[in-house]
Amino acid sequence: MKRLLCLGIILGFMQHVAAQSSTAKLDTIVSTYSRMHKLNGAVLVAQGGKILLNKAFGYQRTADSIRNEPATIFQLGSITKQFTATAVLKLAEEKKLSLQDKLSKYFPDYPKGDSITIEHLLTHTSGIYNYTNNREFMQKEVSNPITREKALAMFKDKPLNFSPGAKWDYSNSGYSLLGYIIEKASGKPYEQVLREYIFGPLHMDHTGFDFKNLKDSKKSTGYFSITDSSSVLAPGVDSTVSFAAGAMYSTTGDLYKWHQAAQQHKILSKEDWEKAYTPFMNNYGYGWQSDSIAGKRKVSHGGGIHGYVTSIQRVPEDDVCVIVLDNASGRDAGKIAESLIAALYNQPYTLPKERVAIQVPVAKLQEYTGEYNLFPNFSIVMSVKDNMLMGKPTGQSESPLFPEKEDFFFLKVVDAQVRFTRNEQQQVTGLILYQNGRETPGKKVTQ
Structure with a gap:
């Protein structure tokens, strides 16, 4: 009886430790997304009837x-x-x-x-x-x-x-x-x-x-x-x-x-x-x-x-x-x-990493200015203001784009990135918008 009692205590303790470990991992995930401005809301995780x-x-x-x-x-x-x-x-x-x-x-x-x-x-x-x-x-x-x-x-x-x-x-x-x-x-x-x-x-x-x-x-x-x-x-x-x-x-x-x-x-x-x-x-x-x-x-x-x-x-x-x-x-x-x-389930997952902006000369930023058409009646207009590349989607507010590497920028207001594309003469002719797991191309229609 004592052995069974001890075994029950040990198993209960192990389950408690495992639950604490799971909760710690879960907390790290959501806290990281929040810290990176990728989560603004509420999260609930439950398993086996326990929150x-x-x-x-x-x-x-x-x-x-x-x-x-x-x-x-x-x-x-x-x-x-x-x-x-x-x-x-x-x-x-x-x-x-x-x-x-x-x-x-x-x-x-x-x-x-x-x-x-x-x-x-x-x-x-x-x-x-x-x-x-x-x-x-x-x-x-x-x-x-x-x-x-x-x-x-x-x-x-x-x-x-x-x-x-x-x-x-x-x-x-x-x-x-x-x-x-x-x-x-x-x-x-x-x-x-x-x-x-x-x-x-x-x-x-x-x-x-x-x-x-x-x-x-x-x-x-x-x-x-x-x-x-x-x-x-x-x-x-x-x-x-x-x-x-x-x-x-x-x-x-x-x-x-x-x-x-x-x-x-x-x-x-x-x-x-x-x-x-x-x-x-x-x-x-x-x-x-x-x-x-x-x-x-x-x-x-x-x-x-x-x-x-x-x-x-x-x-x-x-x-x-x-x-x-x-x-x-x-x-x-x-x-x-x-x-x-x-x-x-102890399966692999990745946490978001903070993107670091690099310095790009204003003359270089000017190459990206113009209107890019992504859908019928929907475009993004790129301009340079205060030494920053700004993007204004149709019907939305203007937001800054931050350069991460050549021709590649990221936004902070939403989880999105933009890669500009060039022709053989190295002229910027379009872009690709990466957002919500999708890649949406856009053609440059005006300078």
Whole structure:
């Protein structure tokens, strides 16, 4: 008996030490990102029913120096999709709809609606044009409420990108349609359905939809950028615009309740939770992306909306949950979450390193001035002011670029870099923007 008692004490002590070690690694990761101005938000990490890390960084509101805290409320963006998908599956369980229902059942005049199913909408395989690709609308009109008719008009009559079910292409339009289908199938507003099915039963008391008009002292302000000396506000996105594709707001605490409900197979049957996680195409199921870590399934989703980037990543087999919510655009919440999960599983990960600016003569900086076109109706104008290279994207504020090496610059207001390209005569003819894991080329159109 004494031996068993001693063994139990030793094992308990070892588990306590291991937990402390994990927490220390997790803390180092988030503290490094914060110190490098790559994290301004709240982070929660849990494993096996225990919260290992629950911290906040940076500012909830810079105007009055209110700092973020674990209870701060953030807009979620596309994390909303897993909640929309859950509501659809719940209605299917109640026989109020079928995943094989045609879109034409709910919108009889929708072009080719008889070839598009609810499952196509859930899995981004409908071929429907993604309305958020309309840059002019996203830059100028997202703060204004829109009707269902106007929302549908942005994509309804555009040709399908491919035959439904043939390919995968992320479509916020598809998830907006799911929100409207939920309303038609239930006879209730979309927001009410989610409150009755999910938020209410799970006591997600700080979760909702109309974030722009939310009156709460814990509400964060969204920024395009935040530095030690300045911040650039982002316009609020009206919930009628992002709707079932991205309108939700929440906290790390409420999202942890969501994780726990999924672990316990609440709201949906175990079989339907499994369906939601199972990849249909391109590692995407019903509102969840599916991947692996250390040979175990990882399910996740990220979100990005004006002023906010978010990520939730889970390993259901081990009851692991990582939530990263940030109220400054241009950050990589997903990369932070991946590093945190990697640390839990003793997998390799890298921490950001501080970039060091070099001195470049003004005459050299003048070579980069001009307008660079990256997309239709979107350019970056480069100029030299006070011996600094400045970049002004269409519809945004001007920001300095810092030279790291020849033809390569970095920004501090967001996690982005720019490499200028030259022709055989060594004239600057374009650039490549590195941001959010993407490389976007731009052509120099004016000097």
